[in-house]
Amino acid sequence: MDSLDYAILGVFGLLLVVFYSRTLLWSILRSFSSDDTFKVSNSSGSRDVRAVMQENGKNFLVVYGSQTGTAEDYAKKFAKELVGKFPQLNVLVADLEDYDWDEQIALLGRSTPLALFMATYGEGDFPDPALPFERFLQDQDGETLKGLYFTLFGLGNSTYEFFNAAARNTQKMLTKAGAQQVGKFGMADDGAATTDEDYLSWKELIMEDLKDFLQLNEQDVVFRPAFDCQWRDSVSDDVYLGELSANYLPTQELPYNEANSLQTGPFSHNYPYLAPITTTFELFAKGNDRNCIHSEFDISGSNLKYSTGDHLGVFASNPTEKVDQFLRVLSLDANRVCELRPLDATTKVPFPSPTTIEAAVRYYLEITGPVSRQFFSMLVQYAPTETTKQKLLDLSKDKDLFASEITSKYFNIADALSYLSHGEPWTTVPWSFLIENIPRLQPRYYSISSSALSEKQTIHITAIVENMTIPDTKEHVVGVTTNMLRNIQLSMNKLPTEDIPVHYDLDGPRSLYGGHKLPIFVRKSPFKLPTNSGTPIIMVGPGTGAAPFRGFIRERVALAQREDSNVTMGPMMFFYGSRNESDYLYRDEWTQYATVLGESFQMFVAHSRLPGEPKVYVQDKLKEQESRVLDLLKAGAFIYVCGDAKAMAKDVSATFVGILSRGMSISTDEAAEMVKMYKNVGKYQEDVW
Numbered sequence: 206m207d208s209l210d211y212a213i214l215g216v217f218g219l220l221l222v223v224f225y226s227r228t229l230l231w232s233i234l235r236s237f238s239s240d241d242t243f244k245v246s247n248s249s250g251s252r253d254v255r256a257v258m259q260e261n262g263k264n265f266l267v268v269y270g271s272q273t274g275t276a277e278d279y280a281k282k283f284a285k286e287l288v289g290k291f292p293q294l295n296v297l298v299a300d301l302e303d304y305d306w307d308e309q310i311a312l313l314g315r316s317t318p319l320a321l322f323m324a325t326y327g328e329g330d331f332p333d334p335a336l337p338f339e340r341f342l343q344d345q346d347g348e349t350l351k352g353l354y355f356t357l358f359g360l361g362n363s364t365y366e367f368f369n370a371a372a373r374n375t376q377k378m379l380t381k382a383g384a385q386q387v388g389k390f391g392m393a394d395d396g397a398a399t400t401d402e403d404y405l406s407w408k409e410l411i412m413e414d415l416k417d418f419l420q421l422n423e424q425d426v427v428f429r430p431a432f433d434c435q436w437r438d439s440v441s442d443d444v445y446l447g448e449l450s451a452n453y454l455p456t457q458e459l460p461y462n463e464a465n466s467l468q469t470g471p472f473s474h475n476y477p478y479l480a481p482i483t484t485t486f487e488l489f490a491k492g493n494d495r496n497c498i499h500s501e502f503d504i505s506g507s508n509l510k511y512s513t514g515d516h517l518g519v520f521a522s523n524p525t526e527k528v529d530q531f532l533r534v535l536s537l538d539a540n541r542v543c544e545l546r547p548l549d550a551t552t553k554v555p556f557p558s559p560t561t562i563e564a565a566v567r568y569y570l571e572i573t574g575p576v577s578r579q580f581f582s583m584l585v586q587y588a589p590t591e592t593t594k595q596k597l598l599d600l601s602k603d604k605d606l607f608a609s610e611i612t613s614k615y616f617n618i619a620d621a622l623s624y625l626s627h628g629e630p631w632t633t634v635p636w637s638f639l640i641e642n643i644p645r646l647q648p649r650y651y652s653i654s655s656s657a658l659s660e661k662q663t664i665h666i667t668a669i670v671e672n673m674t675i676p677d678t679k680e681h682v683v684g685v686t687t688n689m690l691r692n693i694q695l696s697m698n699k700l701p702t703e704d705i706p707v708h709y710d711l712d713g714p715r716s717l718y719g720g721h722k723l724p725i726f727v728r729k730s731p732f733k734l735p736t737n738s739g740t741p742i743i744m745v746g747p748g749t750g751a752a753p754f755r756g757f758i759r760e761r762v763a764l765a766q767r768e769d770s771n772v773t774m775g776p777m778m779f780f781y782g783s784r785n786e787s788d789y790l791y792r793d794e795w796t797q798y799a800t801v802l803g804e805s806f807q808m809f810v811a812h813s814r815l816p817g818e819p820k821v822y823v824q825d826k827l828k829e830q831e832s833r834v835l836d837l838l839k840a841g842a843f844i845y846v847c848g849d850a851k852a853m854a855k856d857v858s859a860t861f862v863g864i865l866s867r868g869m870s871i872s873t874d875e876a877a878e879m880v881k882m883y884k885n886v887g888k889y890q891e892d893v894w
């Protein structure tokens with residue numbers, strides 16, 4: 206071995222130490238995560254899944270491990286279709302965290318297979334609610350699950366290194382323990398934007414496999430509701446008008462919107478904090494046809510805490526134009542109040558109830574995203590005419606036809622229905638069908654762009670507004686949350702709102718959001734600065750990927766400005782990219798930070814759309830600085846990459862491989878292994894979406 210080998214071995218040894226401390230840190234972070242799921246199992250409260258199945262006459266089990274709600278959504282769709290198609294089946298659909306898992310599950314036997322929907326989270330991890338299930342599988346020694354039959358669908362994203370790792374590991378561990386797989390293992394790839402089509406292709410095969418395996422009789426899909434809707438005519442204090450938690454409902458002691466002033470927490474995904482936005486402004490220069498909004502949330506007095514690098518979860522509502530369109534197309538009476546009653550003890554209500562139809566459409570249902578082919582196949586039974594029915598059937602069966610007639614036009618549910626019926630309202634679609642087939646509106650996440658050291662009581666976010674005009678129709682395709690943030694920005698700064706594509710009820714349910722508040726919560730992230738401020742860091746963040754680095758650098762500035770400060774400040778290289786000068790985020794701030802941090806801070810800016818100039822990207826700037834980057838890596842630098850997962854993160858990773866390969870005279874494969882190891886041990890961290 207020569208000295209380079211020793212150096213590489215030394216680095217690997219060090220990396221292993223960092224790896225174990227980081228894994229520990231990540232599990233601690235996760236155990237403190239405020240993003241915990243609401244824990245209600247079933248009305249009996251039993252955690253014995255076989256007993257619950259027996260008590261409720263269930264003969265098929267669908268379970269999901271979901272972090273953001275997608276795996277849950279697909280598991281529920283699957284269960285709905287099973288019961289609609291096969292009258293013999295009575296399905297229990299459950300969150301993995303709602304039950305205790307032991308070898309007795311194998312006693313379900315051949316007649317009661319288990320269908321698993323498993324998301325992958327973080328760096329190839331199981332979703333938080335599925336961690337006990339993972340431990341149960343890991344503990345199996347020998348063929349303890351012989352007799353268990355399962356089907357498996359994984360939800361993942363191929364832009365991440367550990368694509369569908371949790372589902373793959375589930376398959377490995379189940380098979381090793383003697384369980385038998387029925388049909389093909391399916392995997393969805395959100396990175397290729399094919400989740401829905403991947404699911405449909407898998408589902409079509411697996412339904413056939415299950416039909417043969419269980420000798421089932423098939424019928425045309427019929428909707429069998431899981432809830433009964435008890436209608437009421439008036440709104441009383443117990444009726445949700447969009448409140449996300451019972452804590453916000455009015456009580457005798459606290460009339461309507463005063464509940465907000467007494468919020469105590471602890472706040473979480475299920476009990477978000479109604480935080481006032483105190484400052485908000487447009488970040489792009491006048492004349493730019495896009496918008497990017499800086500928003501500052503005041504968390505003083507809330508006990509809500511965050512660390513630099515964490516994510517903020519933000520709950521928005523649907524825009525009024527889209528709510529009205531949905532109500533109109535489906536001929537729904539906005540003011541009716543529905544109290545949902547599960548038809549059996551194993552079903553959870555999907556959102557707060559009782560609630561008005563208007564509140565459900567505005568606050569609880571995801572009505573604006575692209576409509577799915579699966580939704581069409583379920584809707585066939587409610588087609589207003591024979592011609593529409595045939596059209597729906599054709600579209601639901603033909604992937605390419607669906608893509609060209611529906612997806613390519615960016616139709617949401619209401620657009621698609623209106624297009625199919627030539628503007629005629631759909632009067633016979635039951636409310637229970639809609640709430641059971643449309644997913645719940647989920648919070649969106651933002652990389653926090655402030656520092657917990659310099660802004661303890663305020664959380665900043667930096668959000669690019671999603672707004673696209675379809676060339677043919679001039680219709681706007683909008684992002685729900687970012688357009689709400691823009692509405693708030695315009696309202697707070699008393700700017701005109703007539704020409705913007707969509708408008709919102711900024712006052713919120715019972716005026717709870719009055720004074721420009723929004724429900725928020727903090728989600729812990731492992732994206733963290735090294736504990737020693739002397740460690741060099743290399744940050745790569747084009748566009749809104751700059752968000753967490755603004756936080757990192759503000760943190761270093763606050764450290765440097767401490768009166769008693771004699772901290773050693775390691776070198777910081779920041780590679781930023783924008784299209785041109787007019788979308789250069791926080792342009793003036795970086796110069797101020799450089800004044801405080803001096804030579805330790807260097808910023809390199811790439812512009813990709815300067816008129817008459819070649820396109821320059823962050824990875825080009827990295828290459829330009831190759832020898833300095835290499836020096837810092839040799840000195841133990843941490844690498845941070847934030848922003849676009851599809852192209853940028855991959856190109857940047859490949860650039861680091863090239864830099865290491867050339868600089869250390871090792872092959873590309875060896876350099877790629879090094880980068881992989883850096884990632885595994887947390888010296889190369891990505892916050893990408």
Ligand code: FAD
Binds near residue numbers: 573684688
């Ligand atoms: P959504 O309503 O979620 O819409 C998503 C997209 O679908 C939009 O482009 C919208 O125009 C399009 N769309 C809507 N309807 C249709 C239709 N019918 N057919 C086809 N397309 C349609 N973003 C930032 O700007 N800054 C950050 O710092 C940031 N950090 C993030 C950190 C993490 C960990 C993650 C996971 C994401 C982060 N994001 C960030 C992305 C952010 O969470 C949101 O996804 C983004 O802001 C869009 O949210 P939205 O509600 O406005 O759009």
